[in-house]
Amino acid sequence: MVAKSDARPLGSTIDYDVVEVEEPVHPKCRRLLDYWRARMQPDGTVLRTDFNPLDLPQLMGGMFVVEPVDGGADLRYRLVGAETERRLGRKFTGELFSYSYTPEMAADQIALHNRVMETRKPTCLRGHFIGIDLEHVSYEAIYLPVRTGNGGMQVIGGLYDLAEGASK
Structure with missing residues (x-):
């Protein structure tokens, strides 16, 4: 179980409080x-080629794709939806997690993503960001493992404002 409280932002970097x-x-x-x-293969994996964000245009603004760097020692955002970047x-x-977040949040997120890729099981976090004047906004994020054409793993996910989901 990932749980983080009493997080302290460092400088202008981003931290979080999640469960x-x-x-x-x-x-x-x-x-x-x-x-x-719906795209699960008999071996329990989902192929990256079977996951087409264009099938989900209303979700694209909050979607992200993450790939491991240096064997999973760090991670890179291959793609982040425009709505998430705007918010x-x-x-x-294109950014590394180690560059994007406080050391504590980067370590938590790297461990979480690596677990998702290793177990090939999705997970979900709920909470809020700290250090970017969004502490009042509650978010939910989903992390979904996908297998690439070369047998490697990536995570595709989405980050959405819970208040916006309440009326949908």
């Missing part, structure tokens, strides 16, 4: 999870 939950409640996270489950106030696409 891991069994199932998503946000309709967009549930939609991503359903889409992922968080900076570009994440």
